[in-house]
Amino acid sequence: MAYKTIGFIPLRKNSKGIPGKNKKKLLGRPLFTWVLTEAIFSKLDEIYVFTDDEYIIEYINANFRWTNKVKALKRSEENASDTASTEAAMMEFSNDHNIDFDVFCLLQATSPLTTRKDINEALDKQKLDKLDAVLSVVKTHRFIWSNEGRALNYDYKKRPRRQDFKGLLIENGAIYCTSKNALLKSKNRLSGQIGLIEMDEDTLTEIDSETDWLLIEQLLVNKFKTDKSSRRINYLILDVDGVFTDGRVHFSSEGELSKVFDMRDGMGLEILRQHGVQVIVMTSEQSEVVAKRMAKLQIEDVFLGVKDKYSLLSHLCSQRKIVPQEIAYVGDDINDWSNMLRVGWSFCPANATKTIKYHADMVLNNNSASGAIRETSEFIINYNLRFNDL
Structure with a gap:
C-alpha cells in the first residue's frame, strides 16, 4: 500500500489583526500562495486549502490548474470564527471528507518563509524515525525571564558569550506533521513520540501585525537578492x-x-x-x-x-x-x-x-x-x- 502524505492549509476569511490578511499581497502575491507554492514542490502528495473564503477557492481553481496536487475545500462558518481552533478545522476536514492519508502536514500561511526543503525535512524525519509527530522550531539565543524576575535559561551572574550559549528551541508555528492514527486518537496536531526539525531563525516571525508584515517583506527581499548570481541569460x-x-x-x-x-x-x-x-x-x-x-x-x-x-x-x-x-x-x-x-x-x-x-x-x-x-x-x-x- 502506498505511503501518502497530505498538506493542510487552513485559512479564515476574516482577520482582526490585518483585515483580509490571507489575500493581502506580499511582494505582489496573496500571502497564502507563498507556503502553497512551496508545498506543491515538496514531497507532499496532495495539498488541501481549507477555507470559508470563496475568493480564495476561485483564485486557486483559476491559477493552479497546472498542478493536480492542490484542492480547495469549503470550511464551515462555525470552524472559521475568531474563537475556533485550528484543531477544530483539522477534525472537521478529517471527519467530513473521505480522504485517505498516512501523514497529515499542517502548514501555516502566516509563515511565508517556509520552504519545500523544510517541509521535506519534516516528512523525512517522521517516516525514518517512525515518529507520531514532528514540529518545526528555531533556535534563539535570547535570554528568557519570568514575570517574577527569574532568569529561566541562563545564569545572569555568569552571562555566557553568544558562541558559548546553546540557546533555546522555540516553536515557530510553521510546520506540524502527525500520523493519521495519532491525529484521530488525540484530536491534536501533536501527540505521542514527537520529533523536531530546526528552521532558520528568521522564520520565528509569524505575520500577526503590520509590523510583522513589513519585517517578513524585507526578509524575503533580502533572501532573493542574496541568491542572485551571474549566468548567461537564456x-x-x-x-x-x-x-x-x-x-x-x-x-x-x-x-x-x-x-x-x-x-x-x-x-x-x-x-x-x-x-x-x-x-x-x-x-x-x-x-x-x-x-x-x-x-x-x-x-x-x-x-x-x-x-x-x-x-x-x-x-x-x-x-x-x-x-x-x-x-x-x-x-x-x-x-x-x-x-x-x-x-x-x-x-x-x-x-x-x-x-x-x-x-x-x-x-x-x-x-x-x-x-x-x-x-x-x-x-x-x-x-x-x-x-x-x-
Whole structure:
C-alpha cells in the first residue's frame, strides 16, 4: 500500500489583526500562495486549502490548474470564527471528507518563509524515525525571564558569550506533521513520540501585525537578492501591459478594442532569439489583442490570465529544468515584483511604478511601448558576450 502524505492549509476569511490578511499581497502575491507554492514542490502528495473564503477557492481553481496536487475545500462558518481552533478545522476536514492519508502536514500561511526543503525535512524525519509527530522550531539565543524576575535559561551572574550559549528551541508555528492514527486518537496536531526539525531563525516571525508584515517583506527581499548570481541569460520573460504597451487600452461597449505596441520592440526580440535567447510572455490579462500580437511576433510561449506569475514561473522552471539565474524579466507593477526579485536580471521601463523601479536591477532609459524591450534586448545580447568562451 502506498505511503501518502497530505498538506493542510487552513485559512479564515476574516482577520482582526490585518483585515483580509490571507489575500493581502506580499511582494505582489496573496500571502497564502507563498507556503502553497512551496508545498506543491515538496514531497507532499496532495495539498488541501481549507477555507470559508470563496475568493480564495476561485483564485486557486483559476491559477493552479497546472498542478493536480492542490484542492480547495469549503470550511464551515462555525470552524472559521475568531474563537475556533485550528484543531477544530483539522477534525472537521478529517471527519467530513473521505480522504485517505498516512501523514497529515499542517502548514501555516502566516509563515511565508517556509520552504519545500523544510517541509521535506519534516516528512523525512517522521517516516525514518517512525515518529507520531514532528514540529518545526528555531533556535534563539535570547535570554528568557519570568514575570517574577527569574532568569529561566541562563545564569545572569555568569552571562555566557553568544558562541558559548546553546540557546533555546522555540516553536515557530510553521510546520506540524502527525500520523493519521495519532491525529484521530488525540484530536491534536501533536501527540505521542514527537520529533523536531530546526528552521532558520528568521522564520520565528509569524505575520500577526503590520509590523510583522513589513519585517517578513524585507526578509524575503533580502533572501532573493542574496541568491542572485551571474549566468548567461537564456530566457527573457516579459509582462505585456506597461511593458509591450504603454498601459492604456481602448474600450468600447463591445470590450477591448486596441493597444499600442512599438515595432522596434518586435525587431529587438527577433534579433534576440537569433542569439539563442528564448522569449516567454506572461500577463495577468486575457486579451485577444495580445494573443494576436504575440502570434504575429511568432512568440509561442504566451501565458494569458496569469494572476500568480511566481507559481507559474516555479512550474516552468521545474518542468523545463530552468535555473532562475538564467532568466531576465521585464515588469512594471507589483504583480511582477516577486519574479523580478528571484531571476538573474530584472528590468523595468522608465515609467514603471515606484516600487518596481526601486527593486529592479536596471531601470531602462526608455518608457514602455517606446523602446524599453528593444533596449533590454540589446543589453542582453551584449551581456551574453562575456559567456561566449565558457
